[in-house]
Amino acid sequence: MWKYLVNRLLQIVITLFVFFALTYFLLDAQPGDITLQYVMNPKFTPEMRESLQKRLGLDRPVYERFFKWMGNTLKGDLGESYQLKRPVMDVILERAPRTIFLFLTAAIIQFVVGYWLGRVLAWERGTGLEYSVTVVGAALYTVFTPWLALMMIYLFGFTLKWVPIGKFLTAKLWLRAPVNANFIFNRLLLTAFIFAVVAALIYFFTRKLNPHKSRWIRLVGILAALAICVGVWVVGENGVLAFDILWHMVLPIFVLLLVSFSGTMLLTRTTMLDTLREDYIMAARAKGLPEKVVRDKHAARNALLPVFTNFVIGLPFILAGGIITETIFSWEGMGLTLLTASTTGDIPMVMGAFLFIGSLALFAHLFADIAYAFLDPRIRYS
């Protein structure tokens, strides 16, 4: 196992190096550089452009700049954004939490809904329910997301006025707020993390109990943890700010759920249909186990593996956000920042963001491989 881990880590180093080099050189290969956007000012002379290029170090050969960037990055310095005039790390720390919180929440919800529906569809194969849910899911999966999002804003934000029209906070409420939005986003992420750890512990310590008993303990335990988390925010001085953010998340999450749940649903359905043909399912039925137990404990558990892998591998890309979603919902996070940086040639900003995304993606792969061994006892690495 250790040898495997070392090998994988070395592979990650090589892959990251290739990824960074490719990204850097591709970005540099775009026509012009960041100074090109100022040439439309007639007073911006070629000499001034040259001087600005020197100031930004853009007069140096691309390989020299790349290795300098690599060296600085390994020292923990991601450089400064040309556009925002701030350290790239600061920008990422400022914008990543709001993107992660929105898209992670949406990803988890769509995973839970998709997995649950996929399980039901496989079990209800051939029924009207399967056909109707599959058709609706496929239709939503292929719908043009910006159009759907705008329709949702028009319907729920403008016509019914149930939810806000874009943004992640209500400006009037935050004018006299003692903290900024990032503080709240970070605390919300911390709360979610603590809740996840508690839920995992509850699951871990109840896994060997009688299924009937453990089910109730888990339900009560998780509800209690949830109540405590919510209670802490309610009694805290910033609760209203946190709930304002959550209120603004409702519509984006709903839209993300609509357009993406069917991916997980159809994958779960397919893998579960394969699983249902396995001999051990027949054996479970032959033993006289209740259908629910056969479905949930024998079929669904085994069908989870590829679905879970797909979910874990997709998680790091949450950091990049959804450019379309962030744009339409005026949710200024990493997606919009990356888009602007890419189109203006703000290489340090793009590389900084890709550094995190690339590293997290590779480590997520590693994590998924390791998790395999725990989820499927047949898998062993040597």
Place this chain on the structure above:
Amino acid sequence: MKRNTLMLIVGLVITASMILAACQPAPAETPAEPPAVEEPAADTPAAEEPTAQEPVAEEPTAEEPVMSERDPVVRYAVLEDMTTTNVWALYDDTDSSFWNYLVTDVHWPSLYTLSDKRWDFIPMVAEGLPEPFVEEDGLFVSTIKLQDGLVWNDGSPLTAEDVAFTANTQLALRMGGNWLGQYNAEYLNKVEAVDDLNVKFYFNIEPGLSLWQYGTLQGNIVSSAYWAPKLADALAMVEGVDYESEDGIATVAEAIEIVQNMDNEGEPVFGEWMLNKWEVGAFSESVVNENNSAIGNKVEMYENGAFREVSPDGSYEFTAYGEPTGDKTLEYVTGPFFDSALYTVYNADAAVLALRNDDVDFILTPNGISQGFVDQLKTDDAITITTNKANGFRFLAFNYAREELADPILHQAIACMIDLDFLAERVLQGQALPVYTLVPEGLTFWHNKNVTRWCEGQDAKGRMETAVSMLKDAGYTWEVEPSWNEDRGGSVNYGEGLILPNGQPMPEYTLLAPSAGYDPLRATAGVYIEQWMSQLGMPVNAELTNFNNIISAVYETGDYDMFILGWGLTAFPDYLCDFFDQVGGNPYNYESPALAEKCVALYSETDMDAAQQIAMDIQVLLSEELPYITLFTTPMVDAFRNIEFPYTEVLDGIGPGYYGRPTLARALE
């Protein structure tokens, strides 16, 4: 096995090289420590210490201008957040943007400014109009006196030292962008504070209007009490530096980076508004600076051209450009009439819905509201929609490095074929207005309506015949000459194989235009112009492409034939010369001794009327030589509700031209 070993070795090598890269010493151009400088004097007067940007108590004191009770908030929807509030970055190349100036542009004063709507040159913190230059020791010197009693929002006095410090900082750092236009080290030698109220400017040459009235005198002024101690180290770094050498450039670049990345919390500001809160990516709020001296001032503009501004208590009065008598064209009292201005970030669709939903009062965009949104907004009677002409134009330009495209007769023939009225009204469905000269009609003082308008008023047949005749006279011939076909209501039989006066066939050329996704108007115009050129027998293909590709081809590689782009313009038309720089060269390779001569005169002219005449002459010259064929401009549409302004008819509109002018906005009764 072999593969794994290879992977292991390559991985170890890369890891080792990364560690080595990380451990390498800092590059030589990165100085370890900036040179030590003297600490700011310990006995700095307390009054000069900046305080936090807390809103001043709402109860005005006896000395403060008394305003009637204000409404709580004017709400703007903005489509992008600002990127910085650091004044040194804001007015350099990289951070000068509409979105940054929306909130911050009023923070820093200038000696002079331009009046609302008519753009008269008037004082902001100076007293009276500037006096002519005098020569002193080979330098051209002018002394400007500041108004007495002006203060920053923290109560500290605004002095001549602030002006001198700002200008000398730029002269030392030599930043680009607006800073360079304001204090250009090539011409401005130094600036000295004579006393608290008088500041002396020393120029190497006698500056013309563009350098002086429309440059230095409209330059930003920052608080020296706040910035001098903060910038001391950075300024010490560039002391005595050689601006031409590699090391010097690197040192200056580092100093600029330090200055532009500095935190500016608590910086004193001067304008009517000051930033109170900025929630990055969401909103920003400005509140009233009660110490601003212009609050409550009455402004009058007269039909005879006179301008008058007077404070409520009569302690300040400025009159210029004639006797303030007769009919007034504009009269208003300077606000703010709201306690705060709130700028919330939306995307364009959400901003329109927010305006319709009464969540915001005004949508701010640099190019006005697009026609699709205007149609939606028109359905709501509570929303006011105003339309104004833009101070800018779209144009067709040629690469004079292509010998065949350097012929003005060819340009004139093409201009003749391009039916601007048809293009604007029929093709672009009234979304554009034809433009015949580089100075828009709205700039009445500078606009020359007597430029040559090629084939204006002629029908398609007349245009074709005139263009063919012009080309024939210049020696062009065709394999198949264009002709008029009377069938089916009349159309042009396309010419084929245009032959140049030297007997060579006209090569095939590409016309670059932005794609429809970026600008449908220019894309459509590009396709029509391609057809008009083809009618003349010119082998031209319109290539609708990414905007950056055009910019790169024109300004970087120079590998292009023709293109369509656009310009936004300034109040002073020195752009007539900047576009076609005859000294440093221009991206079109256009050379004109006549223009060069007139531009020298325009740049150095100090008299407004003489400059006007030169600008008029240049417009005539350019309409004959046609390095640009001006095409059209677009209307600037603003939409707002719940508020009103003393005027809405103004070049560029209230939103794009005046950042929504929160100072003059009043709540509707």
